[in-house]
Amino acid sequence: MSTRLVAFEKVGISFDDRVLLDSIDMVINEGEIVTLIGPNGSGKSTLIRTLLGLQVATRGQVVRHKKLRIGYMPQKLHIDPTLPLTVKHFLALVRGVDKSEIRPTLEKLGIAYLIESQVHVLSGGETQRVLLARALLNHPNLLVLDEPVQGVDVNGQVELYNLIEGIRDELNCGVLMVSHDLHLVMAKTDTVVCINQHVCCSGTPQHVTGHPAYQALFGVPGADESIAIYAHQHDHVHDDHGDVLSNDDGSHSHCNHH
Numbered sequence: 001m002s003t004r005l006v007a008f009e010k011v012g013i014s015f016d017d018r019v020l021l022d023s024i025d026m027v028i029n030e031g032e033i034v035t036l037i038g039p040n041g042s043g044k045s046t047l048i049r050t051l052l053g054l055q056v057a058t059r060g061q062v063v064r065h066k067k068l069r070i071g072y073m074p075q076k077l078h079i080d081p082t083l084p085l086t087v088k089h090f091l092a093l094v095r096g097v098d099k100s101e102i103r104p105t106l107e108k109l110g111i112a113y114l115i116e117s118q119v120h121v122l123s124g125g126e127t128q129r130v131l132l133a134r135a136l137l138n139h140p141n142l143l144v145l146d147e148p149v150q151g152v153d154v155n156g157q158v159e160l161y162n163l164i165e166g167i168r169d170e171l172n173c174g175v176l177m178v179s180h181d182l183h184l185v186m187a188k189t190d191t192v193v194c195i196n197q198h199v200c201c202s203g204t205p206q207h208v209t210g211h212p213a214y215q216a217l218f219g220v221p222g223a224d225e226s227i228a229i230y231a232h233q234h235d236h237v238h239d240d241h242g243d244v245l246s247n248d249d250g251s252h253s254h255c256n257h258h
């Protein structure tokens with residue numbers, strides 16, 4: 001059985017009368033990719049901040065493995081654009097970093113050619129990879145990625161998700177990713193936790209996208225079958241012409257489990 005890295009147990013966060021998180025249960029295991037989804041203002045960043053220890057739970061608790069080591073990738077790089085700073089120097093700022101690991105880490109992410117580039121001239125996709133490199137230099141057993149594909153085009157998003165999956169396979173680390181919707185990330189995710197202050201539903205991507213709570217928040221998937229997962233469940237048979245033959249009771253159906 002894989003090691004449990006983090007467990008949220010009935011975690012709640014309130015300010016004055018406002019509930020930001022309510023009774024959140026969530027587990028992240030080693031080697032598992034968990035995607036956290038929810039609409040704007042649903043508490044995703046608050047949950048991440050709580051995991052990072054930057055926000056204290058007002059109810060419940062966050063149980064962390066004693067050897068938990070988080071590599072955090074923020075949504076954006078906040079650096080003064082007038083400050084000259086190369087990628088190499090930026091990564092050398094990681095506390096306790098072994099500088100000899102900087103180039104191999106960039107190579108692993110396919111961006112070794114950027115090592116002497118100024119960080120403020122990088123494209124969206126390049127910036128995300130540099131931030132991922134910074135997270136990896138921390139030797140994490142849990143990667144926490146806050147909207148890792150923000151500002152990246154669709155092809156770049158697929159590449160980044162492939163990269164993240166490859167890192168998980170190589171390091172057997174846990175991954176917690178924040179996303180706004182499930183379309184592209186779906187195939188790369190083991191478990192989805194859909195929140196809107198509370199956990200609306202959780203489980204496999206197929207289970208969650210078929211859940212009424214998910215569909216109430218994000219609509220019914222399937223408008224674009226090229227990217228949505230379509231699981232066609234047969235409870236009937238077709239004749240030689242493809243026509244549906246009725247069941248014994250005369251009924252038949254096609255089920256869409258997204």
Ligand SMILES: Nc1ncnc2c1ncn2[C@@H]1O[C@H](COP(=O)(O)OP(=O)(O)OP(=O)(O)O)[C@@H](O)[C@H]1O
Nearest residue numbers: 015018020038039040041042043044045046047180
């Ligand atoms: N320290 C705080 N004090 C009071 N309210 C806060 C605090 N931090 C966040 N909030 C509020 O909590 C709500 C949830 O915010 P949060 O940033 O966690 O949502 P989110 O799901 O990450 O949203 P988005 O998708 O827009 O990034 C927001 O309405 C926000 O204004």
